[in-house]
Amino acid sequence: MDTTFLLDTLGQLLSGLPLTLELAGISITAGMVLATALALLRTGPRPGAWFVRGYVYVLRGTPLLLQIFLIYYGLGQFDWVRHSLLWPFLRQPYWCAILALTLNTAAYGSEIIRGGLQAVPAGAVEAGRAAGMSRRLLYRRIVLPLALRQALPAYSNEMISMIKATSLASIVTMMELSGIAYAIISETYRALEVFLCAGAIYLTLTFLLSRAVAFAEAWLNPHLRAGTP
């Protein structure tokens, strides 16, 4: 293989890494907050639960690619959107991409966290109530920590798929890793080497992320660590 070309390509691709990390970081974080809120609504009383059901149904049932297109090109076609207060944000491909990624991951995430919430042992909740905890304190001290801890392994899947999903932002002109990869290929017509380099970068990212989640898991579950009595 032509190592100078590979190194050169790698260098160019790495210039898109900050944007990829931004898109992934912001949407995963905002998505997790939204997912938690949605999961709480979903396990709560009816009107809220029904709303979340519908939301999850729609967002999980349609391709992310379509959602990005709809938010970016779709909304931009309405005059009232273009004259609304939101337009300074929706005008930017950056915010459209983040909005789509966040809404999408929140839908998947809320179901994962709901699973975590429902797996909280009834006994733990009862014990909290018996100790006289208010509902708010019960959630803060008992339910949410347990739920999030239980949801984390499944949630790491979602985080990894979000890192890869940022590559779709290239269709709304964001020059992140994949966008740059496409641009290099269209200049050099060397698809194989460029995609190999891009793949290696994504692989490194997801490796680092899965290690980080594994550490977080170990930290959150001291009782499961080997050697603990």
Place this chain on the structure above:
Amino acid sequence: MIRLPRLLALAAFAVAPLAFAAPASAKDWKTVTIATEGAFMPYNGHDASGKLVGFEIDLIADLCARMKITCNVIAQDWDGIIPGLNAGKFDAIMSAMSITPKRMEVITFSRPYTQSPSTFAVLKDGPLANLPVNRLSLDDEAATEAAVKVLTPLLKGKVVGVQVSTIQADLLAKYFKGVVEVRTYKTTEEHDLDLQAGRVDAVIGSTSYFVSTLAKPGGDKVKLAGPLFTGGLLGKGAGVGLRKADTDLQAMFTTAINAALADGTIKKLSLQWFKTDISPAN
């Protein structure tokens, strides 16, 4: 590139029938698969029923009849069209592809069958509505330098949309790098939407393509502005893209195009689809 990656590239595109992967030996062309983008009206596009239509689709029918071969036309995304040709997924590209030195490094071309200048499309009530209009050959270096000097302050900080991997993208990179903010789109239809939405201040493309932009819903808000660029890195018109090994096919297409130019077929199709004659100068 040495041997191994090329082998891998072939393996990566193994979905293509093996017959197409080894075309160099096939001297007797009976069937030719031609790729077109299918998103670049009036050159090529899809009608409401999903059928490929356009100037090039009609031209392909004419040229193939002249060459006495059967042609299959397939739609292929623009950004993978040259790698796809070299990987043997199809035998020819007819997709308004300009003949440029950069592309000549990896593929070859028939003689050109159309030539049309490039220019900007802007919103009538936008900030660039009054760009000076004149003809400008990029072969004329002094005139180009003067024009760039005039345009630079006008375009400073403006957002310009362009399709990825086009001669117009090269033009922006060469003459207006750091002056304009370039947004790169996969298809021209997408940059048209963003022009109308006001996300970009201008798009740059071929005047022949903009015929369809102006005819679309909302096209009445759009006008063409700025120099009509020709020559230089814009190449000498659009030709049939072919693998370098297929010199026989190249000769067949060139002969057929010459015949279609001579008897006025290309002029007739051009007037029909573009309302103007974009036959190449020579």
